[in-house]
Amino acid sequence: MTDTQWPVWEVFVQANPGIPHKHAGSVHAPDAEMALQNARDVYSRRSEGMNIWVVPANAITASSPEDQGSFFEPSNDKPYRHPTFYKIPEGVKYL
Amino acid sequence: MNLQQAKFEYLLRLGDSSLIIGHRLSEWCGHGPILEEDLAMINIALDFVGNTSELLKYAGQLEDKGRDEDELAYMRDEREFRNLLITEQPNGDFAFTIARQFLFDTYMFFLYEGLKASKDETIAAIAAKSHKEITYHLRHTSEWMYRLGDGTAESHDRLQSAVNDLWMFTAELFDMDEVDALLIKEGVAPDLNNIKTEWETRVNEVFAKATLQLPTTTFKQKGSREGKHTEHLGFLLAEMQYLHRAYPGAKW
Amino acid sequence: MEDAKKLEAFEAKINSGVKIEPKDWMPEAYRKQLVRMMSQHAHSEIVGMLPEGNWITRAPNLRRKAILLAKVQDEGGHGLYLYSAAETLGVDRTELLEQLHTGKAKYSSIFNYPTLTWADIGAIGWLVDGAAIMNQTALARGSYGPYSRAMVRICKEESFHNRQGYEIMMQLAQGTPEQKAMAQDALNRWWWPAVMMLGPSDDNSPNSEQLMRWKVKMESNDAIRERFIDRTVPQAEFIGLTVPDKDLKFDEETGHYTHGKINWDEFFDVIKGNGPCNAKRLKDRIDADKNGKWVREAAVAYAAKRVKEKEIA
């Protein structure tokens, strides 16, 4: 058997109730349960978290830098998606 | 023996066990089998140091002779220590450390569950806080029991022999004397006979899942209640207490 | 896009303060330098656990024991973050550790000095972490995203390291005559290694200009060293300890201290492997790795069995 440092898992921590999980870093672990425990031991030493997700790093598919133009620029010319696009006369409330 | 004295003695037993096993774990610092586990063991050790401080501090208050937690931890001799013999056994390999920790964690888990209901409010509060920590320790060591027990042939053999070697120290966990009798009567401490049943059930479950054989050792070594320790404790204390004792009265 | 154009875009990005991310195009020299720096830094953190770990079992009271354990644990965490950052560039932690164990990779020279007394624990937190923080706050502004993010996290954790070290020194300096002597002795032994650990003068090194432009290096070693000395000398004076440099002078004109001659021969000698603890530190790491092999393998074997069970079910 070849010795390794175990596969990499990405760790996402929810710092407070009601807010999204945020990427905290990664840990090495042989399986999901140990990944969860290692994530707890590494990333919540200063009460940073209340919930943790661990995901095998190789299960994550990321968009590539070359995709940036075709993925994200098309939304730049759609200012009508933003509320500031619309002029509302002063005095009109609750809009 | 009055209630106060019994509580003092009991708190030394709890506090010393936490102190000594935490000390053993801290010896791993920087030498663990993988970085993540190094951090995990230090977390557990830290919980024990915190738990020790609370227990010995309260012991000192009850004794009322002006001894604080450091005085109790650093200025007593071997024969005055009340930690369980299992806690002072040297680390050995990782299998030995895990087996020692698992057997003790399981004991502490059920014991502190009982202590949460103690009529002594301070003990109940310390137990409630610690129980959350121990719940995690036990989860961690149990998972390692499965992985080492049912991992490779080598890990299985190492863990089985560790368990075999440690078994003679397990009977002592449930030893009771007049201190326990009084505290059980007063609702301060749980009956260790009940803890024993729960301990055995859990240990059996974990051993089965870890494909371990229950050791057949019949010899039972005891003595910590009277401060009769194995030879290992003296060396541990010599190291732990040396600086504190070398400069009497100094502040650090 | 040919490389020249890519390079131009890459440098423009860095100039405008945008971080470089793992999948982005980067010059080979940039990648190499970063892997080297991050892994060296990671190695330093985990080797750095050893000299301080040396005193955990002898800490003089329970409070100090808890603080030291937590501090050394943090250093392990820092190593972990930094190995992860290095791994984003396609190297494996297994490989990086192999380089450490075979002596191919270096780590900070400072950890090859022995911790002889409890005051050394104070001196390390105060001086070594103090010097490291100067360096790390600069690196947190670096251009490589994962490295910079790891540094931000590390800097947040570091601030207590520095303080606990100074607190130890202060307590000793205010203590019995023996304790004060212990503190002064530790300062005497750790001062120069701490001043040296920030690295030799790099003003005329050929790589320096490029690394600065790429925001891999943020400041010259001498600039960081000057700041470290400027901040630390008054801290020593405040607790009545003497910095062991008879040529140390405050220059009213520049507002900085000028220091005596640094013994760079010693520095390079320690880097080469001839420090008092090089062999011991490396052996400890190698032993931990060797003794952990069967443990790591067991966990992998267990996981494989569970996967198989699932497939059958």
Ligand SMILES: [Fe+2]
């Ligand atoms: Fe450091």
Ligand SMILES: [Fe+2]
């Ligand atoms: Fe660090």
Ligand SMILES: [Fe+2]
């Ligand atoms: Fe540090």
